[in-house]
Amino acid sequence: MIRAGSNFKKIFLCFALISVSETKAQQKGPNILWITCEDISPYIGAYGDKLVKTPNIDQLAKEGIRYMKAYTTAGVCAPSRSAIITGMYQTSIGTHHMRTNGVAKYQPVPPYSAVIPDYVKCFPEYLRKAGYYCTNNEKQDYQFTAPVTVWDENGPAASFRNRPGNTPFFAVFNFMITHESQLFMRRDSLRVNTDSASVPPIYPDTKTVRQDMARLFTNIEIMDNQVGELIQMLKNDGLYDKTIIFFYSDHGGALPWMKREVLERGTHIPLIIRFPGGKNGGTSNNELISAIDFAPTVLSLAGIRIPSHLQGQAFLGAQKAKENRKYVFAGRDRMDTEYDRVRMVRDPQFRYLYNYMPEKPYYQNIEFRLDVPMMKEILKLKEEDKLNHDQMTWFERKPAEELYDVNNDPFELHNLANDSNYKAKLVELRSALQTWTKKYGDMGSLSEKDMIKKWWNGNDEPPATAAPEIIKSNGGVKIRCATKGASVGYRIGKPEAMNKAVEHTIQTWDASIIIMKSVREGDKVKGVPAWQIYGGELIKLRRGDTLLVNAMRIGYKPATASFIETSGH
Numbered sequence: 001m002i003r004a005g006s007n008f009k010k011i012f013l014c015f016a017l018i019s020v021s022e023t024k025a026q027q028k029g030p031n032i033l034w035i036t037c038e039d040i041s042p043y044i045g046a047y048g049d050k051l052v053k054t055p056n057i058d059q060l061a062k063e064g065i066r067y068m069k070a071y072t073t074a075g076v077c078a079p080s081r082s083a084i085i086t087g088m089y090q091t092s093i094g095t096h097h098m099r100t101n102g103v104a105k106y107q108p109v110p111p112y113s114a115v116i117p118d119y120v121k122c123f124p125e126y127l128r129k130a131g132y133y134c135t136n137n138e139k140q141d142y143q144f145t146a147p148v149t150v151w152d153e154n155g156p157a158a159s160f161r162n163r164p165g166n167t168p169f170f171a172v173f174n175f176m177i178t179h180e181s182q183l184f185m186r187r188d189s190l191r192v193n194t195d196s197a198s199v200p201p202i203y204p205d206t207k208t209v210r211q212d213m214a215r216l217f218t219n220i221e222i223m224d225n226q227v228g229e230l231i232q233m234l235k236n237d238g239l240y241d242k243t244i245i246f247f248y249s250d251h252g253g254a255l256p257w258m259k260r261e262v263l264e265r266g267t268h269i270p271l272i273i274r275f276p277g278g279k280n281g282g283t284s285n286n287e288l289i290s291a292i293d294f295a296p297t298v299l300s301l302a303g304i305r306i307p308s309h310l311q312g313q314a315f316l317g318a319q320k321a322k323e324n325r326k327y328v329f330a331g332r333d334r335m336d337t338e339y340d341r342v343r344m345v346r347d348p349q350f351r352y353l354y355n356y357m358p359e360k361p362y363y364q365n366i367e368f369r370l371d372v373p374m375m376k377e378i379l380k381l382k383e384e385d386k387l388n389h390d391q392m393t394w395f396e397r398k399p400a401e402e403l404y405d406v407n408n409d410p411f412e413l414h415n416l417a418n419d420s421n422y423k424a425k426l427v428e429l430r431s432a433l434q435t436w437t438k439k440y441g442d443m444g445s446l447s448e449k450d451m452i453k454k455w456w457n458g459n460d461e462p463p464a465t466a467a468p469e470i471i472k473s474n475g476g477v478k479i480r481c482a483t484k485g486a487s488v489g490y491r492i493g494k495p496e497a498m499n500k501a502v503e504h505t506i507q508t509w510d511a512s513i514i515i516m517k518s519v520r521e522g523d524k525v526k527g528v529p530a531w532q533i534y535g536g537e538l539i540k541l542r543r544g545d546t547l548l549v550n551a552m553r554i555g556y557k558p559a560t561a562s563f564i565e566t567s568g569h
Contacts, residue, residue: 028131029168029302030276031160031243035230036172037223038077038179039254042270044220051197052217056228057272060247063281064274069348070289071328072251074098075259075266076335080251080291082114082143085122087295087310090331091343092440093117094455095143097334097448098260106336106368109448113144115455115462115555118485119309122150122554123295125487127170128533130304133163139174147487147552148531161237170298175226178219180254183212184371192217201390202257202411203374204381212374216254244301247272248291256375257394260366262330262344262353263404263412273316288325288348289315311440327432333444338364341444345433350422351412352429353402356444363394403429455555468551470563476538477563481551489531491548492541541565 044054046061047068073089074080074096082088082095090096093116101111122142124134128149135158136151146154153162160169176182194210194217203209227247234240249269253259258266271289274281292312299306300317313321332342341356369375381387382395390413403419403426404412416422443451456462466482481488531550541547545565552558 029304031168031239032170032298032301033160033234033243033245034170034172035175035227035245035247037175037177037220037247037249039251039259040178040216040220040249040270041252041258041265041268043217044224044270046272047270051192051194052220053192054220054224056224056231057247057270060227060231060245060274061272061282063278064245064272065280066284067271067273067289068284068286069328070248070269070271070291071267071330071346072269072291073267073330075251075253075261075263075330075332077250078141078143079331079333081139081141083292084250084294085124085140085142085146086116086120087123087292087307087312088116088120089292089311089329089440090143091333091442091444092311093120094443094451096331096444097143098336099141100143101145102336107334108337108339109452112452112455113462113555115553116144117309118553120485120554121307121487122146123299123310124150124170125533126299126304126307127302128152129535130302131168132302133160133167133169134171135159135162135169136172137174139176144554145552147489147554147558148550149487149489149533152530160239161233168302170302173230175223177223177226178216178249178254180259180369180372182219183215183254184373186215186219188218190214190218191221200411201413202394203255204378204387204391206374206377206381208377209374212255212372241276243276245272245274246294248294256369256372256378257363259369260332260335260364262332262342264351264406264410267328267330267344267346286348287315288328288346290325290328293325327429327436329433329436331442331444334448335364336366336368338366339448340364343433343437343442343444345429345436346406347429347432349405349407350425350429351402351404351406352426352433354430354433355398355400355402358398358400361395361397401426401430462556464557465551465553465559467559468549468561470547470549470561474538476540477547477565478536478538479534479549479551481559483551483553483556486551486553486556488534488549488551490534490539490550491529491531492539492545493529493548494544494546543567 043049043052045052045058046066072080073083076098078099079090079096082090095114100114128134133152135153137158138155140146160171163169192214194214197213199205199209234243248271252266252268260266290312293315296306296310296312296314297316300314300319306314306319327345327347330344332340340360342353344351344353393413399415399417401417402415403417403422405416406412417426465486468488469480471478471480479488479490543565547563549561550558
């Protein structure tokens, strides 16, 4: 992960020593770069914020397209990231609970890696098969252990700068400084004075609330510096005008009663896309966009056929959907130890929510969030009966249905579900949600324990991927794995290095826990190349080469095999 200050500069200088050579080979697809941050609603200058100074992101917007109505499928990171990496709604593939493989005290079930449908892949695999060099720096958090085939590199040193020649790249850089945890973990000086800021009506106007707002805004300004450093790296390499750049947040929120909610403040995100040469720069787009659309859109821009099972739709490129979205959808399920089930549909103006557990209040006593100073204060003021009506709404029981006119009620405090003037809209959005649920399914209807039991065939651990077979054929070898949907990767190297790689692979998969920790390319063994995706081709080996194979269906235990070529030259 690129960090601000000295850490970033060390990485930058290290990369600067690497020759970014250009070959005569023609690049087949556009470079694509994702700049992702965490836990922010559109609190940046490009979206009209007057307090937070974000000159680098603002400049990106001046040269790019601002998407004004972009939404995530969840108000929290892991379910949202799962939908982004697979192009599938988390509620349809069993990755909807936050989170599946976290710290024991924050979840009521043992850690597990979701067993998603066998036909679903992490979409960078499609890019890699088409010749892209794919890097992730560095957070994943997909609700499952990613196969080794997803990235050429994953880790704190992962970069497009490590690609061979002028191979097209898809690179992700994730900036974590705006994460909720940084509201209480950071102690550096505040850059933003919130004395003149408008405190949202859902919060009491206190010194603690303003300090937490200042901390969030300060973190956003530091994140903007990081964005600027990354953009400068592109410019130094002559890649700025050869790369399609996305900037977005993994969901909205950060502050209490924002993060984890499927309201505007939990799902509305900034999304800026800059094309080479600044094509359509400085424009804004009011189409409804869902983060589930990111995967098919990247494939469309790269000229790769979009798999038919993806549930999002491309909003750019040759495979752009013929019709714009009428609705975006989101879901809320278990948050750490607390179960709830809410589904949301939004059109350009209204939001509808269906609460499957109306007996529960909006507020959940989430331990992790209690470290946020203003959260502690809000609970204290509640006990002292010092919160006003709007602020106390958070602690009330939910109705079964909610309807909000977001344009006129941005903090969604006035439920219109029982207002006869809005009955037609209520029926329309209720019907849209029902149609969406019927089309894609909703695994939230199954208890989490029953879901895991079903995946694991009633056992206490996940199924194992079948051991890959290495078969000699026509002067080379082929690989076969009997497990349907398994991703198969391979490495070729000399015996000494490969033996170390085998040992490293086995040691990295800790059999004492259910989650299998896949080998991170940031920790790869010296002298051993990255994992290649096997696609049925004949693999040619020279005498003395060692072939290491890894096979894994997502959610299953992985399996390995090795082969040493003893014939040939």
